[in-house]
Amino acid sequence: xxxxxxxxxxAGLKLISPPALYAILMLAAPLATVLLYSVLTGEKGSVSxxxxxxxxxxxxxxxxxxxxxWRSLIVSFFVTLATVILxxxxxxxxxFHVAPSRKALWLFLITIPFWTSYIIRVALWRTILGYDxxxxxxxxxxxxxxxxxNILSNGVLSIIxxxxxxxxxxxxxxxxxxxxxxxxxxxxxxxxxxxSRWMTFLRVTLPLSLPGVxxxxxxxxxxxxGDYVTPELIGGGKTPMIANLMEVAMLKQRDQAMGSAIAVxxxxxxxxxxxxxxxWNKRYLGGRK
Amino acid sequence: xxxSDDRPTMIEFKDVHKYYGDYHALRGxxxxxxxxxxxxxxxxxxxxxxTLLRTIAGFEDISSGVVMIDGKDVAGVxxxxxxxxMVFQSYAIFPHMxxxxxxxxxxxxxxxxxxxxxxxxxxxxxxxxxxxxxxRAAHALSGGQRQRVALARALILKPKVLLLDEPLSxxxxxxxxxxxxxxxxxxxxxxxxxxxxxxxxxxxxxxxDRIAVMFEGEIAQLxxxxxxxxxxNSKKVADFIGTMNFIPAEVLSEAGDKVEIDAKGLGRVTIxxxxxxxxxGESPVVGLRPETLTLLYDDQKPLERExxxxxxxxxxxxxxxxxxxxxxxxxxxxxxxxRNVPGRPVLEVGTKVRVAWSPSALVLFR
Amino acid sequence: xxxxxxxxxxxxxxxxxxxAPILILPVFALNDSQxxxxxxxxxxxxxxxxxxxxxxxxxxxxxxxxxxxxTSTIATVLGLFxxxxxxxxxxxxxxxxxxxxxxxxxxxxxxxxxxxxxVLLSLSVPLxxxxxxxxHVLLCMxxxxxxxxxxFQSLDKSLEEAALDLGETRAATFRLIILxxxxxxxxxxxxxxxxxxxxxxxxxNFLGSGKPVLSVYIFGQFRFPAKVPSMLALGTxxxxxxxxxxxxxxxxxxRGIAKAGGKDSGGFL
Numbered sequence: 039x040x041x042x043x044x045x046x047x048x049a050g051l052k053l054i055s056p057p058a059l060y061a062i063l064m065l066a067a068p069l070a071t072v073l074l075y076s077v078l079t080g081e082k083g084s085v086s087x088x089x090x091x092x093x094x095x096x097x098x099x100x101x102x103x104x105x106x107x108w109r110s111l112i113v114s115f116f117v118t119l120a121t122v123i124l125x126x127x128x129x130x131x132x133x134f135h136v137a138p139s140r141k142a143l144w145l146f147l148i149t150i151p152f153w154t155s156y157i158i159r160v161a162l163w164r165t166i167l168g169y170d171x172x173x174x175x176x177x178x179x180x181x182x183x184x185x186x187x188n189i190l191s192n193g194v195l196s197i198i199x200x201x202x203x204x205x206x207x208x209x210x211x212x213x214x215x216x217x218x219x220x221x222x223x224x225x226x227x228x229x230x231x232x233x234s235r236w237m238t239f240l241r242v243t244l245p246l247s248l249p250g251v252x253x254x255x256x257x258x259x260x261x262x263x264g265d266y267v268t269p270e271l272i273g274g275g276k277t278p279m280i281a282n283l284m285e286v287a288m289l290k291q292r293d294q295a296m297g298s299a300i301a302v303x304x305x306x307x308x309x310x311x312x313x314x315x316x317x318w319n320k321r322y323l324g325g326r327k
Numbered sequence: 328x329x330x331s332d333d334r335p336t337m338i339e340f341k342d343v344h345k346y347y348g349d350y351h352a353l354r355g356x357x358x359x360x361x362x363x364x365x366x367x368x369x370x371x372x373x374x375x376x377x378t379l380l381r382t383i384a385g386f387e388d389i390s391s392g393v394v395m396i397d398g399k400d401v402a403g404v405x406x407x408x409x410x411x412x413m414v415f416q417s418y419a420i421f422p423h424m425x426x427x428x429x430x431x432x433x434x435x436x437x438x439x440x441x442x443x444x445x446x447x448x449x450x451x452x453x454x455x456x457x458x459x460x461x462x463r464a465a466h467a468l469s470g471g472q473r474q475r476v477a478l479a480r481a482l483i484l485k486p487k488v489l490l491l492d493e494p495l496s497x498x499x500x501x502x503x504x505x506x507x508x509x510x511x512x513x514x515x516x517x518x519x520x521x522x523x524x525x526x527x528x529x530x531x532x533x534x535x536d537r538i539a540v541m542f543e544g545e546i547a548q549l550x551x552x553x554x555x556x557x558x559x560n561s562k563k564v565a566d567f568i569g570t571m572n573f574i575p576a577e578v579l580s581e582a583g584d585k586v587e588i589d590a591k592g593l594g595r596v597t598i599x600x601x602x603x604x605x606x607x608g609e610s611p612v613v614g615l616r617p618e619t620l621t622l623l624y625d626d627q628k629p630l631e632r633e634x635x636x637x638x639x640x641x642x643x644x645x646x647x648x649x650x651x652x653x654x655x656x657x658x659x660x661x662x663x664x665x666r667n668v669p670g671r672p673v674l675e676v677g678t679k680v681r682v683a684w685s686p687s688a689l690v691l692f693r
Numbered sequence: 694x695x696x697x698x699x700x701x702x703x704x705x706x707x708x709x710x711x712x713a714p715i716l717i718l719p720v721f722a723l724n725d726s727q728x729x730x731x732x733x734x735x736x737x738x739x740x741x742x743x744x745x746x747x748x749x750x751x752x753x754x755x756x757x758x759x760x761x762x763x764t765s766t767i768a769t770v771l772g773l774f775x776x777x778x779x780x781x782x783x784x785x786x787x788x789x790x791x792x793x794x795x796x797x798x799x800x801x802x803x804x805x806x807x808x809x810x811x812v813l814l815s816l817s818v819p820l821x822x823x824x825x826x827x828x829h830v831l832l833c834m835x836x837x838x839x840x841x842x843x844x845f846q847s848l849d850k851s852l853e854e855a856a857l858d859l860g861e862t863r864a865a866t867f868r869l870i871i872l873x874x875x876x877x878x879x880x881x882x883x884x885x886x887x888x889x890x891x892x893x894x895x896x897x898n899f900l901g902s903g904k905p906v907l908s909v910y911i912f913g914q915f916r917f918p919a920k921v922p923s924m925l926a927l928g929t930x931x932x933x934x935x936x937x938x939x940x941x942x943x944x945x946x947x948r949g950i951a952k953a954g955g956k957d958s959g960g961f962l
């Protein structure tokens with residue numbers, strides 16, 4: 039069949055248009071609306087002119103907003119730190135110590151929990167960590183303490199534990215992929231040149247797997263910043279994060295302009311941190327070549 | 328080579344150009360391919376040989392010019408309506424079908440009754456040496472078997488032209504040499520035009536009636552294998568086909584069908600004008616193949632000319648030995664090949680030797 | 694190797710940590726006590742009975758099934774278009790189009806939900822199962838595209854050309870060659886989208902009408918301690934169901950790659 043570049047381009051455009059149109063109507067247009075609303079004045083379910091930056095001013099100065107954004111960042115930071123640190127040895131183990139034929143099985147085992155009902159997993163942590171819950175009954179049954187630890191009463195801590203568990207598999211995969219790409223002969227070369235195992239790891243394996251670590255950081259950080267369910271269910275609404283704030287502004291206070299500004303704020307935080315990591319990664323890799 | 332020039336034309340290119348964006352992939356291709364000919368498109372990767380083959384198949388549009396197949400301009404004729412079939416480099420065997428389903432794929436629209444089609448499939452399989460393989464799953468075949476299936480699948484439609492895109496490149500050396508012979512036999516048996524794309528000059532020389540050598544989107548030379556080997560029309564073609572020594576030379580005079588030159592280390596020689604292809608504006612060199620140079624032992628007399636030399640390097644190949652020799656006290660070094668026969672020891676580096684050569688083997692490039 | 698065994702022990706502990714909450718599900722779903730704590734009180738199946746007797750839960754499940762089936766069908770069809778276009782054709786604006794289609798993967802769900810909600814409200818579109826489907830398709834499409842892209846990539850382009858060369862039309866080539874070879878990918882995409890949709894809470898909560906879908910219903914029930922055991926029973930069944938679906942999806946994906954003669958390059962994430 040005849041294929042000049044222009045007929046090929048036309049065929050491609052024709053094919054891409056249904057999904058692209060869908061994404062434009064259902065995603066690009068709503069996001070543009072959010073962007074527009076965020077610079078309007080909101081009141082009781084409607085928005086009005088003139089254009090203003092008041093919402094952003096409030097977002098950056100009012101203590102309640104600043105506190106919640108700060109809390110979201112702290113929670114995400116610790117969740118990301120915990121998941122990545124816990125995930126690295128697992129990824130290393132599967133990549134270096136598991137027979138090639140069984141690697142897929144290990145990855146499958148690690149990813150299954152991610153695909154099982156998120157709500158139920160989060161809710162389970164509530165029953166595990168709650169007053170006289172499973173954790174309390176185990177700890178007291180073993181005689182470690184005789185008062186209920188009731189971790190659930192510490193909102194931020196229980197949110198971190200729950201999210202760290204929920205996103206654990208997410209961190210393993212990118213690190214595993216980058217470790218798989220490490221040329222095994224480099225490691226042998228390192229040891230051949232008299233390096234210890236540990237030094238070889240620090241000087242060869244770890245730097246080479248850094249892109250995977252950064253991907254893991256992003257993949258965990260992005261969804262946790264905007265998580266809605268966990269603060270709602272675990273914190274019982276008493277430890278809200280930025281997503282819950284967005285909901286309150288939009289639906290309870292019916293201030294769509296402020297809600298939009300918060301949404302843009304959340305996206306900006308995600309984008310800034312992602313870009314920072316990507317740039318750092320590029321510079322690091324570029325510097326080594 | 329039994330090919331005769333008076334056969335009818337099967338394919339004709341008239342000033343064919345092909346652009347991919349800014350990239351000029353085919354730069355004015357002209358030439359004809361005869362009916363029943365085994366024709367090869369030979370060149371390094373990126374020279375446009377595969378693109379040219381795909382313009383015949385109908386997978387690529389040309390930007391300008393004309394491609395004629397069997398006397399008809401095929402512009403705008405889709406691949407599925409052309410009298411050509413293709414054997415792909417990857418063989419493109421449909422992995423979810425049996426061998427027979429693969430071979431019979433092109434007969435789906437054929438109005439013949441089922442039994443006749445099945446007979447045609449069986450015959451095609453027998454022709455390629457896969458009798459009784461019809462029920463096998465296609466993905467369970469070896470490389471050589473896949474290729475045979477691809478051949479049978481293309482030939483069952485009785486095309487006027489069979490296009491082969493590097494069909495032997497995925498096979499190991501032994502299998503490749505075996506299939507070269509099989510393909511030649513098959514082509515004689517079915518008698519249709521075969522057009523082979525290859526980057527392997529030896530393969531092209533062995534199999535083809537005629538060869539088009541392509542560089543950078545142009546046909547550099549279109550000739551039969553012997554002409555291509557003995558009288559390449561440029562230094563570039565000479566360098567691509569086999570091994571050739573290049574010796575700086577000076578053109579002294581040109582008169583009628585004779586050219587007199589002075590080649591460094593060889594001295595003054597008169598060669599036939601037919602061995603001096605048109606000039607390219609380069610500084611003149613003469614080329615000669617390693618096997619046209621011979622070491623003279625003891626009291627052997629040269630048939631024509633003789634030059635002194637010193638062996639600089641010895642490369643032993645078992646049946647052959649290659650010697651790199653400095654000619655006549657100059658810094659001109661040539662490689663020559665000698666068959667290793669009993670009673671003639673392999674010579675050592677530094678040995679002074681006499682080199683016999685023939686003026687008729689010289690080609691002048693300028 | 695000593696280093697290996699240390700890591701091996703860690704790997705087992707890690708899997709225990711990953712699976713602990715899921716393993717707790719059946720234990721307490723079968724425990725004869727309303728209080729979810731040790732020690733266990735005895736074996737019972739009454740929580741499963743209570744769950745099954747809950748008419749609201751059944752209707753929530755039905756809504757979820759309708760939404761998940763519609764979502765996975767639409768997302769897979771749209772994903773087919775996008776994956777085919779991205780693998781096979783070069784066209785202007787391709788990175789932008791693909792970027793937009795994949796964007797929901799990196800956007801917080803709440804932002805997607807709120808943005809859609811604002812537009813729906815301003816256009817006075819009544820919230821319903823349809824609006825949930827619209828949102829879910831948006832979320833699932835990137836996953837469908839990712840799975841189908843790998844299916845199309847393992848497809849040798851010359852297979853299509855061979856079929857055309859042997860006299861078939863483009864339509865017949867698609868039906869006889871391409872579709873059978875990417876079918877395992879299509880099934881895997883369908884199953885993954887189905888799982889995501891059934892599970893999804895945020896969009897289902899904000900884009901739905903007052904009638905809850907399964908995830909929203911479960912979310913609400915966990916506020917009442919008396920309802921927790923029967924929710925654990927439900928969770929047990931859901932987890933079992935997901936594992937079966939995922940196992941099947943993974944099997945189809947691998948079979949697809951093997952069929953197309955390609956090499957396995959990892960899981961579907």
